[in-house]
Structures are given as C-alpha cells and as structure tokens.
Amino acid sequence: MPPRPPNNATARGEFDLISELFRPLTRGNAAARDLLDDAAVMQIPPGRELVTTVDALVAEVHFLASDGPADIAWKALAVNLSDLAAMGADPRAYLLATAWPRGTGDAWMEGFAAGLGEAQDSFGVTLIGGDTVATAGPLTLAITAYGTVPTGTALSRAGALPGDDIYVSGSIGDAALGLRLATGGLDGVIEEHAAYLLSRLRRPQPRLRLGRRLRGIANSAIDVSDGLVADAGHIARASGVAMHIAAPSVPTSDAAAHVLSSSPDRLSELLTGGDDYELLFSAPSAAEGAVMMAARESGVAVTKIGTVTAAPPVGVVIMDVDDAPMTFDAPGYRHLEGVE
Amino acid sequence: MPPRPPNNATARGEFDLISELFRPLTRGNAAARDLLDDAAVMQIPPGRELVTTVDALVAEVHFLASDGPADIAWKALAVNLSDLAAMGADPRAYLLATAWPRGTGDAWMEGFAAGLGEAQDSFGVTLIGGDTVATAGPLTLAITAYGTVPTGTALSRAGALPGDDIYVSGSIGDAALGLRLATGGLDGVIEEHAAYLLSRLRRPQPRLRLGRRLRGIANSAIDVSDGLVADAGHIARASGVAMHIAAPSVPTSDAAAHVLSSSPDRLSELLTGGDDYELLFSAPSAAEGAVMMAARESGVAVTKIGTVTAAPPVGVVIMDVDDAPMTFDAPGYRHLEGVE
Numbered sequence: 102m103p104p105r106p107p108n109n110a111t112a113r114g115e116f117d118l119i120s121e122l123f124r125p126l127t128r129g130n131a132a133a134r135d136l137l138d139d140a141a142v143m144q145i146p147p148g149r150e151l152v153t154t155v156d157a158l159v160a161e162v163h164f165l166a167s168d169g170p171a172d173i174a175w176k177a178l179a180v181n182l183s184d185l186a187a188m189g190a191d192p193r194a195y196l197l198a199t200a201w202p203r204g205t206g207d208a209w210m211e212g213f214a215a216g217l218g219e220a221q222d223s224f225g226v227t228l229i230g231g232d233t234v235a236t237a238g239p240l241t242l243a244i245t246a247y248g249t250v251p252t253g254t255a256l257s258r259a260g261a262l263p264g265d266d267i268y269v270s271g272s273i274g275d276a277a278l279g280l281r282l283a284t285g286g287l288d289g290v291i292e293e294h295a296a297y298l299l300s301r302l303r304r305p306q307p308r309l310r311l312g313r314r315l316r317g318i319a320n321s322a323i324d325v326s327d328g329l330v331a332d333a334g335h336i337a338r339a340s341g342v343a344m345h346i347a348a349p350s351v352p353t354s355d356a357a358a359h360v361l362s363s364s365p366d367r368l369s370e371l372l373t374g375g376d377d378y379e380l381l382f383s384a385p386s387a388a389e390g391a392v393m394m395a396a397r398e399s400g401v402a403v404t405k406i407g408t409v410t411a412a413p414p415v416g417v418v419i420m421d422v423d424d425a426p427m428t429f430d431a432p433g434y435r436h437l438e439g440v441e
Numbered sequence: 442m443p444p445r446p447p448n449n450a451t452a453r454g455e456f457d458l459i460s461e462l463f464r465p466l467t468r469g470n471a472a473a474r475d476l477l478d479d480a481a482v483m484q485i486p487p488g489r490e491l492v493t494t495v496d497a498l499v500a501e502v503h504f505l506a507s508d509g510p511a512d513i514a515w516k517a518l519a520v521n522l523s524d525l526a527a528m529g530a531d532p533r534a535y536l537l538a539t540a541w542p543r544g545t546g547d548a549w550m551e552g553f554a555a556g557l558g559e560a561q562d563s564f565g566v567t568l569i570g571g572d573t574v575a576t577a578g579p580l581t582l583a584i585t586a587y588g589t590v591p592t593g594t595a596l597s598r599a600g601a602l603p604g605d606d607i608y609v610s611g612s613i614g615d616a617a618l619g620l621r622l623a624t625g626g627l628d629g630v631i632e633e634h635a636a637y638l639l640s641r642l643r644r645p646q647p648r649l650r651l652g653r654r655l656r657g658i659a660n661s662a663i664d665v666s667d668g669l670v671a672d673a674g675h676i677a678r679a680s681g682v683a684m685h686i687a688a689p690s691v692p693t694s695d696a697a698a699h700v701l702s703s704s705p706d707r708l709s710e711l712l713t714g715g716d717d718y719e720l721l722f723s724a725p726s727a728a729e730g731a732v733m734m735a736a737r738e739s740g741v742a743v744t745k746i747g748t749v750t751a752a753p754p755v756g757v758v759i760m761d762v763d764d765a766p767m768t769f770d771a772p773g774y775r776h777l778e779g780v781e
Contacts, residue, residue, distance in 0.1 A: 139525075141494065162577075
C-alpha cells in the first residue's frame with residue numbers, strides 16, 4: 102500500500118525496538134504489563150487523584166537535532182515531569198510516543214534509551230507503555246506523564262490572590278543563554294560557565310521535591326517553560342490578578358550574572374527566554390516561613406520576586422532597577438492593558 | 442532565537458486555539474480544569490483501575506494528508522479508544538498532542554475540532570488537556586486515552602489458553618480495500634460499496650461496548666490494527682500458544698465479498714491489511730453462549746474463526762479453503778516457525 106508504510110517501518114522492527122531498548126525501562130512495573138498489551142493498567146491509591154499531562158517536542162523547535170540523543174531523551178521526560186511538579190504531584194510513570202525519522206540509526210536509539218533510563222531513575226518514574234511510528238519529518242516525541250496527589254490538593258495556576266508574594270525557584274535565564282551558546286550567538290563565556298549554561302539547557306531538573314512540598318502552602322503555581330514573563334501572565338489570567346515582579350529580584354546564576362554584567366541588555370532575553378523549568382508560584386505572606394522550609398527540604402533555592410495585586414487590569418508588570426515598567430517584544434508577552 | 446520558534450508559533454496563537462476550538466471539547470469536565478493548568482486531574486472510582494494508552498499518527502503514514510480534517514480527527518481518537526476496547530475498559534477521557542505543519546489554516550483546524558467533537562460524543566469521552574506545537578514536518582498527532590476497569594478485570598493479549606475458540610467482531614479487510622480505493626488501486630466497485638469501504642477506512646468504530654462485556658468472558662483480546670494475521674501473532678506470542686484460524690471463516694462485508702468474488706487473490710491483503718479496529722479474542726468453548734450474548738448486547742456481530750492450540754511452535758497458522766496453510770509476504774507476518 103504505497104503511501105502507507107507499516108506501523109513498524111522504523112530502522113528496526115517496532116517489536117525488536119520495544120523489547121531490546123524500551124522494555125528494560127519498565128523496571129518490572131506491573132502497570133506496563135511487559136509492554137505486551139494494548140494499554141497500561143495503573144492502580145491509584147485510595148484518597149489520591151491522578152494528575153496527568155502530555156508534552157510534544159519536535160526537533161529544531163524544542164531541541165536541536167544535533168543535540169545528543171541522551172540529552173534529548175532527558176529533556177523530553179524532564180519538561181513533562183516539570184508540569185507534574187507545578188501541580189504538586191508525586192510522579193509515577195510515563196508513556197512515550199515517538200515518530201522517528203526514517204534511517205534513525207541503532208546507536209542513536211540506544212543513546213536515546215540510555216538517556217531516558219538516566220532521567221527516569223533520577224526522577225523516580227518508569228515507562229509503562231508507548232507507541233513507535235515512522236515519519237518523513239523531524240523527530241517528534243510525545244510523553245504522557247502520570248502522577249498522583251492527595252485528593253483535592255493539586256496546585257493550580259488559578260489560585261493566586263491579591264496580597265500573595267510571588268516566588269521562583271532556582272535561577273532564570275540559563276537555558277536561554279545556553280541556547281544562544283549552542284547556536285553560536287554568544288561569545289566570551291568562560292568554559293565553566295558555558296558548560297553550566299548548556300547543562301541547564303539540555304538537562305533541566307524538574308522541581309518535583311519542591312512542588313509536592315508546596316501543596317497546602319502555595320496558592321498558585323506554574324513551571325517556567327514559556328518564559329518567566331509569559332508564565333507569570335498565565336497565572337495572572339487564570340487567577341484574574343496582576344503579577345508585579347521586580348526584575349532585579351529575579352535570581353540569576355553566576356554564569357548568567359556574568360553575561361549580564363557585560364551585556365545588561367540581555368536581561369529581557371533571560372526573562373522571556375523560557376526553558377527554565379523552575380517553579381513560579383504565589384503564597385500568602387503569612388506562609389513565607391513554610392515556603393522557605395519547603396525550599397530547604399527540597400534542596401533548591403527559592404527567591405521572592407514580587408507581589409500579586411488585585412485586577413483590573415489583569416496581567417504582568419515587570420519593574421526594572423529604576424522601578425519603571427519594562428516592556429517586551431517577545432513571544433508570549435502580552436502587555437498589561439492588552440490581555441483578555 | 443533563530444532555530445527555535447516559540448511554542449505557540451501555529452497559525453493562530455496556542456492560547457487562542459485552545460480557547461476557541463479545544464476548550465469546548467472539555468464539555469465542562471472538571472478534570473480538564475478549563476485547560477488552564479499544567480496537567481489534568483482525574484478521579485478514579487474506588488475499586489477501579491486506570492487503563493491508559495497512547496497512539497501516534499503521522500500524515501501519509503496513518504492517514505492521507507488529503508483526508509478531510511474531521512475524518513482525521515475521528516480516526517485518531519477512534520484508533521486510540523480501540524486499544525481501550527481491547528482491554529475491556531470503560532473510556533473516560535483523552536489528551537491531545539498535536540504538531541501542526543506551519544500554515545495550517547483556520548478552516549482546517551475548525552474541521553479537525555468538529556470531527557473530534559463528533560467522535561468524542563459518539564464514544565463517550567471528553568478532552569481533558571493536551572499540547573500544541575508547530576512542525577516543519579507532516580501533521581503528527583498523539584492521543585492519550587484514559588479509561589477504567591474494575592480492579593483486576595482488564596483483558597490482555599497474554600491469556601489465551603489451548604482449547605480456546607478464537608473470535609473476531611464485525612468484518613475484516615474493509616479498511617484495506619478502502620485504502621486501495623482512496624489511492625486509486627481498486628476499480629469497478631459500485632458506489633454504495635465504495636462509500637462503505639471508505640467509511641470503514643476513515644470512520645472506524647472502536648468496539649467499546651463489546652470490549653467491556655467481554656470482561657470475565659474472554660481469555661485474551663487485542664484490537665485488529667496491524668492486520669488480523671499480525672495481531673493474532675501478538676496474542677500467540679504474548680500467550681505462548683498457536684492460533685489456528687480458518688480463512689474461509691473470517692467475516693467479510695458484502696462490499697469486501699464482492700471484491701473477493703472477482704479477485705480472490707486479494708484475500709491475503711484483507712487478512713493482513715489492518716486498520717480494522719475489530720476485536721480479536723479467545724474464550725473457552727464453554728463460554729460460547731456468553732460470547733454470543735455479549736455480541737448481541739453490543740450490537741455487533743462476532744464470528745468464531747479458529748482455535749487456540751498448545752505451543753510449541755508459538756505462532757499463527759491460517760488455513761485456506763482447502764485446509765492448507767497459507768503463507769504471507771506482508772508486514773507484521775511472521776511464519777509459525779520463525780517466531781521468538
């Protein structure tokens with residue numbers, strides 16, 4: 102049937118791939134049913150709800166096709182679990198759907214499976230199923246993640262309240278600079294900083310421990326994937342509030358601070374670049390101690406960067422070092438007055 | 442950042458798309474959280490397990506890019522829910538991840554959303570989340586489906602026992618002929634038959650009602666997606682048995698029977714073509730009455746087509762009208778002696 106190769110028209114047969122590379126990633130999890138069945142079967146403990154999400158990643162859009170296969174696999178799983186972190190969920194398992202370009206080599210696939218194995222062991226999840234197809238286009242991945250929360254405790258973008266403090270974990274802008282480095286758009290960075298920025302781009306760390314500790318503490322949360330400004334906007338619109346953020350308070354790594362010291366104009370790039378996979382959240386000011394305790398227990402820094410105020414207008418205001426509102430000409434940014 | 446357009450670089454912005462086209466598909470299901478959050482949150486009733494699966498579909502591999510958008514949407518959801526049917530699950534919800542070719546028009550997307558709406562209403566599920574990205578390649582869809590079963594009752598490919606009868610629902614080979622028609626490889630079919638064969642290709646009907654009624658009756662089950670022969674092989678290998686199927690017993694539609702009457706050599710094409718989305722299952726001979734009752738209650742024909750025998754050798758034998766074993770030169774087919 103000319104226009105329609107069989108489903109298993111990959112470099113190896115689908116069944117070989119599954120058994121050789123992916124079946125070991127189930128680590129014996131019974132939900133995977135040895136990848137032999139049409140679907141996975143998962144038990145949700147009493148008193149808990151399922152939290153589930155899918156992310157699609159396309160070569161040259163979400164990662165560079167020249168990135169190493171293990172890095173691509175790591176990132177695909179990490180960005181997905183970052184969504185569970187933003188919901189405060191305990192991660193459990195994932196499904197992997199892959200559309201492989203024809204001619205993808207065995208070594209590449211082995212590297213991909215190895216990176217997936219590293220990532221899942223690091224994040225505490227196992228593969229429970231998936232689908233493998235061929236494509237004439239770029240490598241395309243869709244990972245569906247499964248986690249649980251005690252019923253009714255999932256975090257949301259929609260709960261920010263006027264008076265809340267705004268916090269962000271880790272540091273912002275590293276991945277944006279890492280991407281500049283990887284694509285030849287940033288010079289003069291010392292080797293140690295370059296390695297750090299690239300690792301932040303290629304090996305993001307979903308803030309799972311922090312997310313689950315913020316249950317019952319944070320009023321709203323999101324992971325920073327589209328960029329700090331755009332994601333603050335998502336909280337603002339979902340919650341019907343204004344998010345006031347002080348740019349000088351936004352935490353930057355040593356590497357990013359070094360770049361900024363010579364190129365201060367890159368600040369807006371850092372604030373809008375995305376791919377940070379930090380948690381941006383709000384909590385009542387009375388909860389500051391609990392927030393800081395959660396951060397300490399999670400082994401990740403958390404920085405207060407602003408305040409939630411009442412709408413209208415709904416939206417985001419970023420104040421610069423002179424306390425003047427910044428404007429952004431960047432994807433995802435909507436000016437305060439311009440939003441829904 | 443040159444090589445990396447923003448995540449929302451589709452014909453419309455991602456947020457507009459979600460709110461205008463996809464949010465109505467949640468039909469107010471609370472699990473979707475109005476598509477505002479990073480993940481969906483779903484309650485699994487006590488005493489039930491989650492059954493979940495993902496299928497990826499790529500234009501020109503799993504459907505023709507020239508197919509109508511509503512048909513593509515219908516099929517994407519139907520083939521996915523067919524996996525739940527094969528597990529005996531009651532369908533609940535789905536996530537949709539889409540990689541849209543740049544320049545996909547609004548009308549196309551509206552047609553796609555309309556087809557999805559038709560399909561989900563027909564199958565009794567609602568959208569609870571997803572992801573939308575752009576691709577330089579072909580349209581690529583990944584749907585993750587969620588259903589439930591009473592704990593411990595999910596059907597499996599792995600339970601076929603020697604002595605079981607083998608059954609299949611509906612008719613086999615229609616979609617293979619429909620694809621031939623759609624691609625100009627089949628002539629002389631009367632209009633009514635052509636319409637039927639194309640509808641079987643483009644609007645498959647997952648056998649959800651039958652699947653759930655087979656819980657506690659069938660020892661093994663799979664949906665026929667790769668082709669009857671290949672999928673029988675999946676049961677054989679998962680169960681460690683031999684599947685003996687009589688080709689003359691395999692049910693065909695009037696339209697397919699008409700084609701076969703003039704081109705009997707197309708039989709192997711029908712048996713291996715796939716895309717049938719019928720249920721292939723085995724049950725103890727004592728359960729024949731229960732199987733037929735389940736079929737009647739489900740409004741779908743079920744036909745006994747063979748018998749499970751003990752291995753070795755594990756595999757599939759298809760006997761022709763003269764009771765001689767057929768051989769196939771087709772994707773997914775593995776000769777009896779050649780299997781694992």
